[in-house]
Amino acid sequence: MFCYSYGYPLGAFTMSKLIGEPIKVHLDKDSIPAAFIWRKRLYRVAEVIGWWREPSDWWRGKAVRFFVRVNAQNTSIGTYELYRLGEAWFLHRAFD
Numbered sequence: 001m002f003c004y005s006y007g008y009p010l011g012a013f014t015m016s017k018l019i020g021e022p023i024k025v026h027l028d029k030d031s032i033p034a035a036f037i038w039r040k041r042l043y044r045v046a047e048v049i050g051w052w053r054e055p056s057d058w059w060r061g062k063a064v065r066f067f068v069r070v071n072a073q074n075t076s077i078g079t080y081e082l083y084r085l086g087e088a089w090f091l092h093r094a095f096d
Contacts, residue, residue: 015096025082025089033068033082038091043072049079067092 021038028034035044047070054065066084071077079095 016093017096018093019091021091023082023089023091025084033070036072036080036082036089036091041074043074043080045070045072046077047071054083 019038024037025033026035026037032048033045035042037043049069049071051066051068054067056062056064058064063086068082068084070080070082072080080091081093081095083090083092
């Protein structure tokens with residue numbers, strides 16, 4: 001069975017941790033995240049798995065969040081969700 005939101009089998013990501021911390025993102029020439037710095041550590045993006053926008057109350061002045069799910073490597077490879085809010089980037093979630 002597949003999770004239609006992301007195209008992954010259900011249960012493929014059994015645990016995740018909400019982070020919500022600001023990060024520094026390095027974009028490539030096509031404005032796609034190529035790397036990010038979190039807690040003074042560099043994570044190189046190996047693969048962009050998917051992206052989406054989260055609806056917001058734009059009529060109340062709230063900005064739309066742009067999410068990107070990536071596989072990135074530091075000492076080992078992991079899956080991370082990043083989001084951009086205005087010009088700032090945040091690490092939303094890390095998957096175990």
